[in-house]
Amino acid sequence: MSRVKDQKFTVLRDKKTVITRAGFWKIPHNSSPDEVYLKIGRYKKPQGFFDPETVDLNEPKSELTLDGEEFTNLVSFIQENYEAFKHGVKAYLPLDNPYDISVAQQIKQFLTENDKSEMLDFLLENQIVPEELEVGLAHARRTRAIDEYNLLLESDHTENKWQQWFESNSWVLGSDFVRILDERTIDTKNISDFLMESYDGFLDIVEIKRPEGGLQFWQNNLDHGNYVPHSDLIKAITQASKYIHEVEREADSIKFFQRVGGIKTIKPRCTLIYGRSCDWNADQQEAFRILNSSYHNLSIMTFDHVLERANRVLGKNC
Structure with missing residues (x-):
């Protein structure tokens, strides 16, 4: 190869009537680094003697010039892919x-x-996947889910948004549940948030009420010095109890049995997720414990209780 000013050429193929040649051009810039262009062409071969590395060839059969950016990207592409592709590897x-x-x-x-x-x-x-990486991925996925949960708590989202989150992260509901069933309909009048398969193979219910929306947990005034459930909470408990009753009524229905995928229905329980408890005092915590103990087939949790349990599962300080 020879050099003429700011050009450099090489012959790629020299045939009887056609010559293939590649050449560099250096394009100077005042405000940025110089650019190198690449020109590749196939030309009609001149008659008589000529120097193909220096002479201008004015009869191109085909010709392509790449500017600096195109040429640099082409070089990177060849460096990164040529050897692998030559051996049959496309990815x-x-x-x-x-x-x-x-x-x-x-x-x-x-x-x-x-x-x-x-x-x-x-x-x-x-x-291929080391055990520690597998565990780490699961932990990271759950951590991101809890971050999303916290963001949801800061906004006034509808129950539908919460249903989607719990469906994607049923692990926060605890080890009592194996999976969420595809079916939600109990009968023509009652549709639960979730019908669940419990760890012992029976059907249970999960009902959620969005934490915002003005729903109250405790009455504003004490009754004989005691905290008592707000009427909003009583309505939610009544609805959950209604679902339990209707599921029990459907227990012997072959159609219902088929709709829930053959999950047996005996003495179903319901978990009601309702309200917030992050600002409760000690007396309210105690009242909540007493309230929960009064139901044998219903368990109430607040959204903060769910968050606390999730953080404990992940080994985080609450």
Whole structure:
């Protein structure tokens, strides 16, 4: 190769009537670094002797010029992909830059393959995901869920938004429940927030009331020195008790049994998630304990109780 001023050429192929050539151009700039352009062309070969590395070829059969940015991106593309592609690899994870965004996209594509069971078997059989990473991912996912929970508590969201959150994070409901059932309808008049399969294989109910919306937990005035439930809470308890009653009535229904996926219904219980308790005093905490003990098939939790339990599961200080 030879150099003429701010140009440099090389011959890629020299045939009888056609010559293929590549060349660099350096474009100076006053306010930014100089740019190097790349021109690749296939030209009609001149008659007689000529120097293909220096002469201007004015009869291109095809010609392409890449500016500085295009040329730099082409160089990066070749450096990163040529060797792998030559050996038949179209997608790979570059270990010298494992946290690039393109790597994330490739990993995501792999983990969203259609045959999930085959992919999971492959990961497990080859021990690709270390146990500590698996635990860490689960912990990080739950931590993000609790962050979202706190954000929801700061806003006045409808029950539908809370239903979506609990459906995606049923682990906060505790080990009493195995899973949320797809079915929510008890009968034509009663639709619960969640019908659950308990750890012992029976059907239970979870009912939630959004923490905002003006619903009160305790009456404003004490009764004989005692905290008593507000009428809002009594209405929610009544509704939950109604659901328990209606589920029991459907216990022998073959259609209901089929709708809930064959989960047995015997003495169902209901967990009612209602209100806030972050600002309760000691007397209110005691009154809550007494209130809960008075129901044998109903358990009341506040949204703050759920948050506290979730933080304890994650090993966080409450």
